[in-house]
Amino acid sequence: MQVNILAFGIARDILGAGSITLDVPEQATVSELKELLCSRYPRFEKLASMAIALNAEYASDTQVICAGDEIVIIPPVSGG
Secondary structure (H helix, E strand, O other), X not given: OEEEEEXXXXXXXXXXXXXXXXXXXOOOEHHHHHHHHHHXXXXXXXXXXXXXXXXXXXXXXXXXXXXXXXXXXXXXXXXX
């Protein structure tokens, strides 16, 4: 299935765009999505952390991605 992924900050820089469309297997988990992203964009492996949000909520690695889900890559952030 095809999913649309939004990216901000360093994740946007790594992808070279604010959003991409990616083919993932049916019933793919967030963990599998992260592995796919790291294999296609190796710079993701160098990030200290990378969270995924599905439909405006942080998702666990075991959560299944469904067609039509809004997927956002949340890169590490720093504050002061």
